[in-house]
Amino acid sequence: MAGIVTFAEQRDGKLRRASLEAVSEARRLADALGTTVGAVLIGSGVEGLADELAAHGADEVYVFDDAALSRYATEVWARAMAQVVGDAKPKAVLVPFTAMGKDLAPRLAAKVGAGLLSDVVGLAVKDGRLEARRPMYAGKAYATVRWEGDPQMATLRANVFALGARDAARKAEVVKGTVDTAARARATAIHATAEGKLELTEAQVIVSGGRGLKGPEHFHLVEELGGAFGAAVGASRAVVDAGWVDHQMQVGQTGKTVSPTLYVACGISGAIQHLAGMSTSKYIVAINKDADAPIFKVANYGIVGDVFEILPKLTAQAKAYFAAKG
Amino acid sequence: MKIIVCVKQVPDTEARIRIAPEGNAIVESDVNWIVSPYDEFAVEEALRIREAKGGEVVLVGLGPERGQAALRSGLAMGADSAVHLKDPLFDAADTAGIARALATAIRALAPFDLVFTGQQGVGGDNSQIPGLLAEMLDLPQVTMAVKVELEEGKALVNREVEGAHEVWETSLPAVVSAQKGLNEPRYASLKGIMAAKKKPIDVKDAAALGLQAADLAPRTKVVALELPPPRPPIRMIEGDADTQVKELLRLLHEEAKVI
Numbered sequence: 393m394a395g396i397v398t399f400a401e402q403r404d405g406k407l408r409r410a411s412l413e414a415v416s417e418a419r420r421l422a423d424a425l426g427t428t429v430g431a432v433l434i435g436s437g438v439e440g441l442a443d444e445l446a447a448h449g450a451d452e453v454y455v456f457d458d459a460a461l462s463r464y465a466t467e468v469w470a471r472a473m474a475q476v477v478g479d480a481k482p483k484a485v486l487v488p489f490t491a492m493g494k495d496l497a498p499r500l501a502a503k504v505g506a507g508l509l510s511d512v513v514g515l516a517v518k519d520g521r522l523e524a525r526r527p528m529y530a531g532k533a534y535a536t537v538r539w540e541g542d543p544q545m546a547t548l549r550a551n552v553f554a555l556g557a558r559d560a561a562r563k564a565e566v567v568k569g570t571v572d573t574a575a576r577a578r579a580t581a582i583h584a585t586a587e588g589k590l591e592l593t594e595a596q597v598i599v600s601g602g603r604g605l606k607g608p609e610h611f612h613l614v615e616e617l618g619g620a621f622g623a624a625v626g627a628s629r630a631v632v633d634a635g636w637v638d639h640q641m642q643v644g645q646t647g648k649t650v651s652p653t654l655y656v657a658c659g660i661s662g663a664i665q666h667l668a669g670m671s672t673s674k675y676i677v678a679i680n681k682d683a684d685a686p687i688f689k690v691a692n693y694g695i696v697g698d699v700f701e702i703l704p705k706l707t708a709q710a711k712a713y714f715a716a717k718g
Numbered sequence: 719m720k721i722i723v724c725v726k727q728v729p730d731t732e733a734r735i736r737i738a739p740e741g742n743a744i745v746e747s748d749v750n751w752i753v754s755p756y757d758e759f760a761v762e763e764a765l766r767i768r769e770a771k772g773g774e775v776v777l778v779g780l781g782p783e784r785g786q787a788a789l790r791s792g793l794a795m796g797a798d799s800a801v802h803l804k805d806p807l808f809d810a811a812d813t814a815g816i817a818r819a820l821a822t823a824i825r826a827l828a829p830f831d832l833v834f835t836g837q838q839g840v841g842g843d844n845s846q847i848p849g850l851l852a853e854m855l856d857l858p859q860v861t862m863a864v865k866v867e868l869e870e871g872k873a874l875v876n877r878e879v880e881g882a883h884e885v886w887e888t889s890l891p892a893v894v895s896a897q898k899g900l901n902e903p904r905y906a907s908l909k910g911i912m913a914a915k916k917k918p919i920d921v922k923d924a925a926a927l928g929l930q931a932a933d934l935a936p937r938t939k940v941v942a943l944e945l946p947p948p949r950p951p952i953r954m955i956e957g958d959a960d961t962q963v964k965e966l967l968r969l970l971h972e973e974a975k976v977i
């Protein structure tokens with residue numbers, strides 16, 4: 393009977409990094425609370441992923457493995473999770489704040505009567521209870537929040553909680569479950585949109601471009617710099633709205649919230665709505681020709697310069713650097 | 719078609735945030751309030767469906783007196799009527815309590831075909847109401863919609879997730895949350911604004927919904943609200959372009975240790 397239950401999101405038989413972050417965080421909290429960690433795996437042919445969850449700290453893995461579970465369906469997943477929560481009566485439930493987690497967590501919270509906090513960026517144990525920290529008002533404020541009663545449920549921002557050390561010798565008890573697979577809403581088609589592209593919300597390095605690039609014909613400068621750094625490529629809303637790039641690439645309040653180790657903003661002014669999506673990045677580099685651009689207020693390193701001059705040079709030197717590093 | 723749209727009033731995304739003396743809320747007096755941008759996509763989609771298929775669009779909003787302005791904006795865009803849930807009891811409610819009040823009000827509007835919400839309310843940024851509502855109303859949900867097509871008794875909804883574009887099919891009625899990309903919301907015309915003044919807004923308090931304090935007891939409580947921790951001072955890299963680039967790579971490697 394796990395004291396902390398996590399949702400282990402997988403797509404196409406691969407565990408999301410955010411799932412491992414959630415298990416790692418659950419492990420840290422469970423050690424502080426003196427309890428155990430359970431992870432819930434739902435899908436078709438996914439039982440083999442239990443070892444990876446164990447290696448990151450799960451004591452129990454609840455597996456719902458069924459050919460009818462090959463595609464995520466909100467009602468079914470919420471039903472399976474609710475079964476586990478109903479049986480285990482955990483103190484806490486942690487879910488990654490991904491597209492799937494965002495869709496699933498509220499439905500589950502309503503089913504089990506849990507208080508739910510979204511997009512949490514910090515968790516601590518205080519007097520045997522959890523305390524969460526989450527950004528509000530586009531990151532212009534941070535709230536410290538507590539729960540009344542159990543389970544204390546939270547969705548966790550990706551890339552913020554550290555992965556725990558992987559210990560392949562750790563084993564988990566596998567508990568198999570079955571669930572009614574009926575759903576009134578389900579996916580009938582799934583088209584990959586970003587074949588081979590790095591997912592922004594999971595990337596450790598992001599290079600983003602804004603209106604400073606002047607036109608879509610120059611955006612390759614940002615893409616090439618991204619290539620040199622092995623980074624995912626993002627954009628400001630201005631260039632998305634202008635149709636230079638796909639809106640999946642938009643970072644900010646009405647785009648994606650990202651938290652990479654390194655964020656390089658090229659020709660982006662740093663409007664508050666853009667900062668909302670990236671201000672929790674660990675290191676921010678700003679390249680902008682206007683020394684007064686607001687992006688410099690949040691950056692760690694700043695270059696006042698012309699993107700047309702800086703980006704090609706940075707791409708070339710970065711390539712040489714990574715080549716020498718091997 | 720009867721379509722319900724949940725509309726929330728939120729601080730302008732440009733608003734400067736100050737923390738109130740109690741330390742767990744913002745100072746509201748110097749905030750400019752707007753309709754949450756995602757809710758505008760929701761209203762627009764409902765209006766387009768009504769224009770194509772006929773029917774009515776009913777707005778439901780929860781909030782203090784000032785919140786009525788958001789409902790008036792939606793009415794000015796073209797919605798037919800609105801329900802305003804207003805009670806001091808709602809002020810301390812968390813997302814679950816707010817969803818409970820909305821669900822109760824929406825149930826009273828049955829039969830309906832669709833419930834639209836924004837995919838998140840800007841400011842709180844919880845993205846919870848659609849899923850909470852769907853479960854409380856025992857309806858299917860499709861969140862983060864970028865396209866909605868109606869067929870007999872069902873809807874086809876496109877949504878975007880990390881690295882994939884999905885098409886979902888849902889029976890009706892259903893809860894659908896609107897994501898950016900769904901449409902371009904219209905501006906209210908002068909005529910629309912004038913007409914909105916005469917459209918009915920049904921104000922309901924907790925008692926009218928049959929809800930007591932216990933039904934709305936929050937399960938989460940903000941104990942402190944603070945301004946974000948200051949970012950470390952910036953290091954501006956000087957020199958010609960070659961020097962700047964070289965120095966940046968050195969700092970990223972030696973100081974930040976991120977490459």
Ligand SMILES: Cc1cc2nc3c(=O)[nH]c(=O)nc-3n(C[C@H](O)[C@H](O)[C@H](O)COP(=O)(O)OP(=O)(O)OC[C@H]3O[C@@H](n4cnc5c(N)ncnc54)[C@H](O)[C@@H]3O)c2cc1C
Pocket residue numbers: 601602603604605627628629630631642643644645646647648658659660661662663664665666669679680681682685697698699700731755
């Ligand atoms: C409700 C709402 C939601 C929004 N959501 C988002 C969001 O999610 N994400 C988002 O990004 N924005 C969002 N915005 C828009 C935001 O307010 C800004 O308009 C947008 O971020 C500006 O994009 P930008 O920085 O590329 O362009 P600009 O603000 O035009 O900045 C361009 C920058 O490039 C610099 N520049 C120009 N030429 C060069 C050069 N040759 N070399 C170097 N630098 C150069 C300029 O100095 C300037 O700082 C939102 C706005 C609203 C109202």
